[in-house]
Structure formats: C-alpha cells, structure tokens
Amino acid sequence: MAFFLETLIGGLMAGMLYSLVALGFVLIYKASGVFNFAQGALVLFAALAMARFSEWLPAWTGIENPVLANIGAFIVAGLIMFVVAWLIERLVLRHLVNQEGATLLMVTLGIAYLLEGIGQGFFGNDIYKIDVGMPKEPVLVLENMFEGGILINKEDFIAALIAALLVGALALFFQKTATGRALRAVADDHQAAQSIGIPLSRIWVIIWCVAGLVALVAGIIWGSKLGVQFSLATVALRALPVVILGGLTSIPGAIVGGLIIGVGEKLSEVYLGPYVGGGIEIWFAYMLALVFLLFRPQGLFGEKIIDRV
Amino acid sequence: MREIGDVILDLRSVSLAFGGVKALTDISFDVREHEIRAIIGPNGAGKSSMLNVINGVYRPQEGEVILRGEHFRRMDPYRVARAGIARTFQSLALFKGMSVIDNIMTGRNLKMKANLFQQAVWWGPAQREELAHRAKVEEIIDFLEIQHIRKTPVGRLPYGLQKRVDLGRALAMEPQILLLDEPMAGMNVEEKQDMSRFILDVNDQFGTTIVLIEHDMGVVMDLSDRVVVLDYGRKIGDGSPDEVRTNPEVIKAYLGASH
Amino acid sequence: MFYRENGQFKTSYQSDQQIFPIAQDRWAVLAIMAFAFVGVPFLVDEYLFRAILIPFLILALAALGVNLLVGYCGQITLGAGAFMAVGAYAGYNFLIRIDGMPMLAAILLGGFVSALVGIVFGIPSLRVRGLYLAMATLAAQFFWDWAFLRISWFTNDAPSGSVSVSNLELLGFPIESPLQKYLFCLSLLVLFALLAKNMTRSAMGRQWMAIRDMDVAAEVIGIRPMFAKLSAFAVSSFYLGVAGALWGFVHLGSWEPAAFSIDRSFQLLFMVIIGGMGSIMGSFFGAAFIVVLPIFLNQFLPWLGNLVGIHISTAGVSHAEFMIFGALIVFFLIVEPHGIARLWSTGKEKLRLWPFPH
Numbered sequence A: 001m002a003f004f005l006e007t008l009i010g011g012l013m014a015g016m017l018y019s020l021v022a023l024g025f026v027l028i029y030k031a032s033g034v035f036n037f038a039q040g041a042l043v044l045f046a047a048l049a050m051a052r053f054s055e056w057l058p059a060w061t062g063i064e065n066p067v068l069a070n071i072g073a074f075i076v077a078g079l080i081m082f083v084v085a086w087l088i089e090r091l092v093l094r095h096l097v098n099q100e101g102a103t104l105l106m107v108t109l110g111i112a113y114l115l116e117g118i119g120q121g122f123f124g125n126d127i128y129k130i131d132v133g134m135p136k137e138p139v140l141v142l143e144n145m146f147e148g149g150i151l152i153n154k155e156d157f158i159a160a161l162i163a164a165l166l167v168g169a170l171a172l173f174f175q176k177t178a179t180g181r182a183l184r185a186v187a188d189d190h191q192a193a194q195s196i197g198i199p200l201s202r203i204w205v206i207i208w209c210v211a212g213l214v215a216l217v218a219g220i221i222w223g224s225k226l227g228v229q230f231s232l233a234t235v236a237l238r239a240l241p242v243v244i245l246g247g248l249t250s251i252p253g254a255i256v257g258g259l260i261i262g263v264g265e266k267l268s269e270v271y272l273g274p275y276v277g278g279g280i281e282i283w284f285a286y287m288l289a290l291v292f293l294l295f296r297p298q299g300l301f302g303e304k305i306i307d308r309v
Numbered sequence B: 001m002r003e004i005g006d007v008i009l010d011l012r013s014v015s016l017a018f019g020g021v022k023a024l025t026d027i028s029f030d031v032r033e034h035e036i037r038a039i040i041g042p043n044g045a046g047k048s049s050m051l052n053v054i055n056g057v058y059r060p061q062e063g064e065v066i067l068r069g070e071h072f073r074r075m076d077p078y079r080v081a082r083a084g085i086a087r088t089f090q091s092l093a094l095f096k097g098m099s100v101i102d103n104i105m106t107g108r109n110l111k112m113k114a115n116l117f118q119q120a121v122w123w124g125p126a127q128r129e130e131l132a133h134r135a136k137v138e139e140i141i142d143f144l145e146i147q148h149i150r151k152t153p154v155g156r157l158p159y160g161l162q163k164r165v166d167l168g169r170a171l172a173m174e175p176q177i178l179l180l181d182e183p184m185a186g187m188n189v190e191e192k193q194d195m196s197r198f199i200l201d202v203n204d205q206f207g208t209t210i211v212l213i214e215h216d217m218g219v220v221m222d223l224s225d226r227v228v229v230l231d232y233g234r235k236i237g238d239g240s241p242d243e244v245r246t247n248p249e250v251i252k253a254y255l256g257a258s259h
Numbered sequence C: 001m002f003y004r005e006n007g008q009f010k011t012s013y014q015s016d017q018q019i020f021p022i023a024q025d026r027w028a029v030l031a032i033m034a035f036a037f038v039g040v041p042f043l044v045d046e047y048l049f050r051a052i053l054i055p056f057l058i059l060a061l062a063a064l065g066v067n068l069l070v071g072y073c074g075q076i077t078l079g080a081g082a083f084m085a086v087g088a089y090a091g092y093n094f095l096i097r098i099d100g101m102p103m104l105a106a107i108l109l110g111g112f113v114s115a116l117v118g119i120v121f122g123i124p125s126l127r128v129r130g131l132y133l134a135m136a137t138l139a140a141q142f143f144w145d146w147a148f149l150r151i152s153w154f155t156n157d158a159p160s161g162s163v164s165v166s167n168l169e170l171l172g173f174p175i176e177s178p179l180q181k182y183l184f185c186l187s188l189l190v191l192f193a194l195l196a197k198n199m200t201r202s203a204m205g206r207q208w209m210a211i212r213d214m215d216v217a218a219e220v221i222g223i224r225p226m227f228a229k230l231s232a233f234a235v236s237s238f239y240l241g242v243a244g245a246l247w248g249f250v251h252l253g254s255w256e257p258a259a260f261s262i263d264r265s266f267q268l269l270f271m272v273i274i275g276g277m278g279s280i281m282g283s284f285f286g287a288a289f290i291v292v293l294p295i296f297l298n299q300f301l302p303w304l305g306n307l308v309g310i311h312i313s314t315a316g317v318s319h320a321e322f323m324i325f326g327a328l329i330v331f332f333l334i335v336e337p338h339g340i341a342r343l344w345s346t347g348k349e350k351l352r353l354w355p356f357p358h
Helices: A002-032 A039-061 A066-096 A101-123 A154-176 A178-188 A190-195 A200-226 A230-246 A251-276 A281-295 B047-055 B077-082 B100-106 B116-121 B125-143 B159-171 B189-205 B217-223 B241-246 B248-255 C023-043 C046-072 C080-097 C103-126 C131-150 C178-201 C203-213 C215-220 C225-252 C262-275 C280-308 C314-335 C339-353
Strands: A138-141 A150-153 B007-018 B021-032 B036-040 B062-067 B070-072 B085-087 B177-181 B209-213 B226-231 B234-239
Touching (some): A002 A039, A002 A150, A002 A154, A002 A178, A002 A230, A039 A101, A039 A200, A066 A101, A066 A200, A066 C314, A101 A230, A101 C131, A101 C262, A150 A154, A154 A178, A154 A200, A154 A251, A178 A200, A190 A200, A230 A251, A230 A281, A230 C131, A281 C103, A281 C131, B007 B209, B021 B036, B021 B047, B021 B062, B021 B209, B021 B226, B021 B234, B036 B217, B047 B077, B047 B085, B047 B177, B047 B209, B077 B085, B077 C215, B100 B125, B100 B159, B100 C203, B116 B125, B116 C178, B116 C203, B125 B159, B125 C203, B189 B217, B217 B241, B226 B241, B226 B248, B234 B241, B234 B248, B241 B248, C023 C178, C046 C178, C046 C262, C046 C280, C080 C103, C080 C131, C080 C225, C080 C262, C103 C225, C178 C203, C178 C225, C178 C280, C203 C225, C215 C225, C262 C314, C262 C339, C280 C314, C280 C339
Parallel strands (some): B085 B177, B177 B209
Antiparallel strands (some): A138 A150, B007 B021, B007 B062, B062 B070, B226 B234
C-alpha cells in the first residue's frame, strides 16, 4: 500500500510538471488556434538563457551573490522570451491569420527547429546547470500511518507547488483582468474580436509572452531537475497527450490531464512495465490519449466542436 | 415535354436542433418528380439546414425522410449520392486545388469502377474508363459554356464561374434530384439570367427534379412550380407561387412587421 | 524561345491526359532518365553514390509516400519514420524466417505489412483531423520505436539490438556494389513514381484531393471519407514501408530502431513542405534539397568561416542546419505553400510566354 501511494504521489508530481508544459500549449491554442509544437523548444530556449545568464551575469558584473545572479538571469531570460514572442508574431503569425490548423502546426515545427538552432548556437550545446536552491534531499512522510512511511522528493513537491501557484495566477488573469477577457474573446472568434476593436496582433504577442514565461518557469524546474540540455525540448512531446486528454482549450483540463498522465505513466511503468520489457511510459501516454480521443474527441474539458456547413 | 409525376421525396415532421438552438421545427413537405420546388425564407430561416438534412450531412432529432417509398430515420451522404441526389452549395465548396475538369470529374466518381491497382497501372481499364468519363464531362462543360477555363484551378476563377463549376460537378452525377443552395447569390442580372437558363434547361432536357433555395423572389416566382416558405425554422406557407404570394403570414414574415 | 507549345494540337482526350502534355517536357524527362541510368554510372564515384545518390533515391521514395498522404489527401503525419521502420523490420523477418525468400519479395512484403499497420493507425483520422491526427501518428512513432527496441522477436533476438542483411541479390544478380544498389533503387523509384502519378491522375487521386480540399462536399458527391482516407494511409504506408526496407537492406545494411526515429519523420515532412505539397515532382525536389543541404553546409560553412576568420565547429554547422531548415519551413509555408515545385512551374509558365510578360 505504501509503495502504491509512493508511486501515486510520484506520478502526481511528475504530472504537475507535465501540466506546466501543457499549460503553454493550451494558452496559445486558446488565443490563436495554433497548436504550438515549439513549446518544447521555448522551454529549452528559456532554460538555456536562464542557465547561461546566471553564469554570465556574475562574471560580467563581478557580483558573486547567487540569489542576485538568479534574479538577474530570470529577468534577462524573461525579456528574451518577450523578444522571441514579439518576433514570432511579427515575422510568422501575422502572415498566417485564418490559415488551417495543420499549416499552423507545421509552421510551429519550423519555429521549433529555428529556436533549437539559435538557442544552441548562441548559448552553447553542453549540459548546463540551473541552481535556484531547490532542496534535493527526499523526506519521509506519514511514517505513523504506514510502516516505513512514504518517500517524497522535496524538489518535486516544491515544483508541484510552484506549478499550482502559476496555474492559479493564470486562471485569475484570464477571468478577472480586461486583457484576460480580450484574450478569451479572441479565442472564441478572431474576426468578431477584431471587429470590436481588440488588436489581434497585440493579443498574440501577449499570449506568446505568457507562454514564454510559463516555458521559462517550466524550464527552470525541469532544468534544475535534469540539467539544461537538448533533450529538454522533447518534454513537449511528453506533454502532448496531456493536452489531448484534458482538452485543447481548457486550463483545468491541462492540470487534470497532466495529473492523469503522470499517474498513468508511473503506475503502468511499475505494474505493467515488467511484463512487457519496460520503457513503455512514452507511448503508453499516447495510447491512453488516443483511445480517449476516439470516444471523446474534444477531450475531458474541451468545448464540443459542432461542424456547421 | 416534362410532366410532373408522383412524389419522390417526402419529408415528414423533421426537427433539427444544435445543442439548444432549434434550426428546424416539425417541417413536412414533399417534392414531385420533374418539378422545380423552391424553398424560400428570410436569412436564418433554416433553408440550408433543410438541404443538409436531405443530404444526410445533418441528422435530425425527429421525423423521417421518404425517398421513392423507402423510409429513412436519417440519411447518409453516401447513400443519398447513390440514390441520385446531387447538390450545390451556398458558400462555394469546390475543390480549390483542382482544375475545373478534375472538379467535374469527381462528380463521376460513383460511376467509375476501376480498382486502385488498375488505376496505378493506368494503361488498360483505368485509361479507357477515364477517357469515357472525360467525354461525358466535356459535354457538361459545353452545356455550361466554360470550355475556355477547363484547365484552370478553380481557386483562381471569379465567383460567377465558380458557381457554374459547382453546378457542373453536380450535373456530372447525372442526378435525378438536384438540390441547389442559392445558385444565384451574389450574381449580377446577366449572370442570373444565364444561371436561370441552365436550371430550366436541366429540368427540361434531362427531366431532373430540382429543389431550389433562392433569395431573389422574382427568380423564384418565375422558375418554380411550387414553393415552401420557412421562417425561424417553421413552415409558414406551401403552394404555387401565386398562393404563396398572397399568403398573409408570408407577407408578414417578408415585410417584417412583427420582428 | 524553344519552350513553346505552338503547333502541338491535341486531337484526342488521350493525348490531352498525358503525364507531360508538352512535348519539350517529355523529351527533357526522357533525357534525364537516360542520363540517370546510363550517364551517371560512368561519371560518379563511390562516395557520391553512397553519400548522396542512394540516400536521395530512397528518401525520395519515402517523401513520395508522405506526399500522397499529406499533400494529396491532406492528412498530416508526424510518424512517417515509424512506417519505414515497420517496412524494414517486417522485410527483415520475411527474409530471415522464410527460406529462399527473394530480397525483392521481402521488400515488397515489408511494404504490405506497413500498409496494414498504416490502415490501423489511420483509423483515428475518421474521427479527428489536423492536430489530433498528428497526435495519433506520433503515437505510432513512439509505439514502434519502443516495439523494435524492446520486443526481441522482431530483431530475431539479436543481442545488440541491431539487425543486418547481407548477400543481397535480385534474380541471381548480386546487389552489392554502390553502382548496383544505385541502379536497383533508381529502377524502383521510377516505377513507384509512375504508379503514384497514375493514381493521382485518376479517380483515386481525385477522391484524395476532394477530401483534402472540402470534405463535406466530397461526401455529398458520394466519396466515402473512410475509404478515401484509409486508402491514402495504406498507399502512403506502403511506399514508406518499401523505402524503409530499402533504407535498411540496401543503404545501411545493418541498422537499429534509431534509424527511423522521430527526426526521420520530421525530415520527411520537411521534404514535402519544402519540395511541394501535392506534387510528385516536389517530392524529388524536397528529397534532393534535404539530402544535399547538410553536405553542402559541412563544406561551405567552415570555408566561409575561414574566409572571415572564425572557426566554425561541427556542432556549429549542425545548429546552422537546424536554423536553415526551420527558417525555410516558415518561409515556404508563408510565401509558397506549394514549395519548390510551384516555383519551378511558375518559372516554366514564364518561360512559355517569354519574352512577353503576360
């Protein structure tokens, strides 16, 4: 039982991290109908910027305080993500208004390659560290309920907490602010939103910025866990089933989907894996999402699509 | 020449809703062989939805469709096409990436029998079939007077010509019933005259039964044998053009006194 | 000047429906084919065969398969590599498990198995499209990546996980030297390109394009989306399977699942986007471009770097490659979604009218 719970909690925490990447997908899809394959590349790019500037800033300024270095690097990386978002809107998206979903998807694949090339070309392609002082040691909890207690990774726990906070903040932003309302209007109907005077291009820059910041946070958490390296770009592929499961347009969907996939992966790997030779977690998530898709194409929380002719 | 025959298409108490929005409420009407039957009504009256029900694109929640004595709870697009019902679209629904010839050739699709392997080999049955149908398609191209654009990708054609190609694609099916969804929308007087002539010719020469949605009342009254009037998804009138013209409810709906 | 169709009157629909209706085009294509079969063998050294020509031929065949699905039928795929893998491993198993199985038969059977698998993974396309379909094809990619790595039956329990094929022969002739391999792949490519062209210019191709352009209208004229889409998946996967078997048997000789990873899938999709969606010719352009570009950059960038006094490392070249591919994808999708093939045909159009502007 304790082992099961441990696996379950591990899955939930991994799931929270998937949610964080999935959130980036959902934000952009909601506002622009673009299925952003480059979200993983954004995460890599942001993490690279963060990791490198936290090295470079102390070297340049001579201030050796790690907290200041991290804050500085965070600000610089955030600014860089803003510039990236602006460029993407300026150079790519504005030329593709009202294009088909498949075309937009392929374009983001191109953007992903661009970002990966530029990011690694500019920041380097080694494995870099991000150290924001996350505690690494595991803790035992619930020792009085189970024999031996349950082992929980503190780092995962904090990461999950940050993810939850970010999600809450975004939900507030969408519901309560004028910009948030404009974003939702754009999501519903580009042309209608434009006709009541919502500036489409500004909205898109904002939403890609927000997605960039989410990518930055995800990049920091994943990066401090696994190190910043090229494989970070592939977390997007891991988060894809999450979005499908949760529904492309739903923020809560991204969260719940992330948790389900996280738990499903861990449980299947532990209980099913040994029988089929292990390593099934990657495709298992996809199969889960795929089967689900056949019965409920709009996902758990997505809006039902009615085709009108 | 043409003589109006028995009922071949009969809709009984059809109701259709999208989520909570009712598009059609309890609509019944019939279509007789060889006639030109018009469906009119203000915007949003449910005219196109009506055609989509006949086509099987939409599935009504209630009612049934009777096609040549056969009862259907709902139609299926493939079966409808097989049964000889063709259709044009209000918003252009041509295959934009294909030439005029290829667009019209797709209308012959159900009549082509060569299998995939024969098509891949081409020489032999597939080529013979292709040539035979090409000849048929050229007849339609002649009929619609669009010889000069036969190789042009339809995406590049002006609106009026695209409408003609749309009609050509439907005619290529050699349909018994032809559903026309606002074939003259957005045309100038001259183009409307051309299109009216084509419709009358089709009806006259091939004996094709025609169900027509149109906004231009003059055209409708001139062309059609019987008219159904819809308003807000309900039927408010049905009869000959003259009867409909004098129906007080229809006048009210069109003059818009009450809403 | 010489590119005119004056005086070439068509007197039958048959002559109007030729693959190349303009006589000059026919001659040009015949000349290129003659050169490829007869001229190239005398002119080219082994390196060029191995590094450029053979990979180009095989990847062009694969790109053709992707183009039939993506360009003609409008169904996106991010799992093309998986179907190559299925073809390669299925072919391998036919070859080693059945005594006396001829190589060509094994390759074609690999293609058929791949077609069947393609149909299975195409089923979601009946319910979902666009983004969601992309996801289903990714599922295929990850599933088969895993299966060929972990299920040892597929690799005949090879301890290293890598499988190899040797002593290739066709009807008693050995397919060993680069030249023989080149001619073998070239023949298959020409044959399959012709078959693909025939399919796309007859009823099947029109059904695919109809589904791509306007699926509701296609349904209303009696095209069954299920049949059209699944047949596209089947044919496309067949091409990919054959290409995969060729890649394993002929090009690599021995291979691991990584040869058909998701990067391969993206690469094939890029070939189709850059080369030209919905164009047979475009598949060739795209494959040629993507095979040659990295080799070109490897030579050119360090040279350019030396010229301005910077050292450009191998990693730097590979980053530049990423950037250039990414930028080209974006460029073509925005400016010319029909790729190099459309640029080519626009150029020909201009040439026909030259020296008059219109």
